[in-house]
Amino acid sequence: MRIPAIKGFDQQALEKYFKNTGWLLIARVGSMVVKFVINSVLLSRYLSTEQFGILNYPMAIVTFTMAIAALGLDGFITRELLNHPERKDTLLGTAFWMRLTAGLFTLPLVYGVYLLLTLAKPLETPFSYVFIVACSSALQSVNIIDSFFQSKVQGKNIMYVQVSGNIISALIKLLFIILKLPLIWFVYSLLFDTALLALGYIILYKKSGNHLSGWRYDKRITGYLLKHSWPLAFSAILVTIYMKIDQVMIPMFTKASELGIYMTAASLSENWYFIPVAIVTSVFPALIHARKTDPERYHKRLQNLYDLMVILSVGIAVVMSLGSTLIYHLLFKPAYWPAAPVLSVHVWAGIFVFLGSASGQYLIAEGYFKLSMLRTGIGAIVNIVLNIFFIPAYGIIGAAYATLVAYAVATFFIVLIPKTRQQGLMMFKSLFLISLFQKITRR
Template identity: 60%
Template sequence: MKLPAIKGFDEEAFNKYLKNTGWLMLARVGSLVIKILVGFQISNYLGKNLNGILNFPAAFTTFFVAAAALGLDGFTTRELLRNPEERDRILGTAFWLKLMGGIIIIPLIYFTYILWNAQKSIETPISYILIVGLTGITQAFYITDSYFQSKVQAKYVMRVQVIGNILSACLKLTFIFLALEVKWFVFALLLDTIILAVGYIYFYQAKVGSIFKWIFDSKLAKYLLQHSWPLAFSAILVSVYMKIDQLMVENYLGTGALGIYSTVVSLSESWYFIPVAIVTSIFPAIMNAKRDDPERYMKRLQNMYDIMVWISLSVAVFMTFASPIIYHIVYTPEYWDGAAVLSVHVWAGIFVFLGSASGQFLIAEGYTKLSMLRTGMGAIVNIILNIIWIPKYGIMGAALATLIAYFTATFFILLIPKTRQQGIMMLKSLFLITAFQKIFKN
């Protein structure tokens, strides 16, 4: 089936890579619908206080789990594109590095909890934190996803995610039906990652080859770590400026407020799969264009920024008007204060979409340290504004801080001469300049 042409786009490349993106979109849309519907049920079943306790472990461990990944996923995809014949060596080395990272973070999570709890009593038990922390180990098996992305074979990823989310949803609904305690829902967070890991390995074994042929190469490990550590540190900083608001809401306002705010974040960030799916699928095309045709390379980047703005702006406008309706229909009254907060928080998605797209440019150009720097700037802004605004404005202050922090991180590249052109290109997309140029061209 041939997809329809879109004026101003490279039709051949657009058809090829949008088809792959379509598989990812199908998987993520299915997952989105399932997660949202089940999330409504879980939130209402637990109530805002227990819902806060359920969401705290994920927010607390996210920094450590991001560190355990070592920034290897995207970099592994790049290496597989460059050296496909070294598949087993690249995947094997990346897998063992991620596995060791997942093991190392467990004691770090434990001691950090002890120190945090000494300053302020945490309602969430340490056992819940450690259970979710184990996801750092299971994510090591996700490395097979890098192979499928390098081959533009997202349909296998789609199947795993759809099946995994259906199983996860059935399990959680069963817990609600049986009126089980919150700890069972915490176990389910770990089980979700195990299901996905098993699925990825199954399709790799069936379609590619045995994981037992993977080889750990210490020389390659050193090379991967030398080049991926800025991405790893950047991932930690990303988790800081995307999750620190939830920890600070709990710290200043308690688990009840976190329970409400977590519903806001869940609905707002549920759309963030879109830029990830798009840039993951288009990344091979961008890398090929960079190698073969600089003009086409820049054109594809601009087109990617345009797509990101069109989609994210549509989402933001829709959710702004729909948020009161959503909350009054699907949530109990104790959650209704989240509606106004969602109408603000959702606009941060525009900068997440653009940031994901420009991040591919930074990787393609080898500006990994700059990627880390801009993320760090966003994290600093988020922390400072949360300290000032949460005590004053409550969870609305956290949403405003997130909005400003995401804008800062995305457009920080305007301050750097070698990346300023990309910042200007994003601004053209943001203010719909390139969109009107495409519409009125010729």
């Protein structure tokens, strides 16, 4: 099928990147449906609200250390592979060993974080559960292979790994539910998810004619990668803080059962976040190419990207918000129904996630890594402060409001910076449908 021509876009490039995005979307949508039905609906029906909260808490903590272990290398390695494909084995090999070492070093850090969190209030989640999931930080080092396929714009290959891994993982959890296994089995399944994905990437990499034995570690490249990726690494850590800190803080001020209820709403809301990730990772090579060859086309593509993000995210928010009560009455036990109003608030934060993902690609393309770190840091601070006041006062819906405000602040912070103000104004034009209206009236 031929993609309709769009003014300002190279037709051949458009078809290539649209098809790649299509594969990514197909992969994510298929796995999202299966995961949601089993991991959220069936599993929440099987476990009590307290058990469901205990199960989700380790991942909330470990998400921070996983971001540390990633060292911000994924996007940067993709960029380096685009510019220097001949250095593939050295770049991938060095990045792998860097991430593996960092993953192992985060294990003691997890223990320290757990102890720190227990100072205010004893946690209902045992440390053994947290440690099991924390081992994922080391296993995810293999995921650097994903950067290789992203640089090749091969979404179809990624689809095979992600869909297969997610379906197998979900079916295993379904088997655990049928067998009525205790909670610890589901905790181990979280670690298995990471191992399964890593194995899938290795198999795919070998089938594509590449070999892990060719990977080489280069100490000199280590310094180069750390020098240029540390702002992205720090930014990723801050992103996890302002995106996940609500899940860490809820049990500190309330109890595990409240987290279990909140997680169903967060899952329904955040399940859609794969869309901007799939789109921006696919069009990133096209943006880089346009930036080098045609600045006017570069900015047009960015504006089109912002418009698309707003259309998709607002559509999702409207449907989910209006249908939140019906969704909970149809899918969840009455014990989880209090999360319906939480979902109607939390889902609107997706607008800023979509726009933030798109503008994040602009910051990477321009080399504004420190600015990317700064804006996520501001968002993290806002989220922490608001959660401290909102959760005790309003409960879990307060956490949803804190998330909404923090995401908005982080996304539009670039308006305050002179060199990025234009991009912020472009996002405002998309948010208030000004750009879309201009396109319609020109026709």
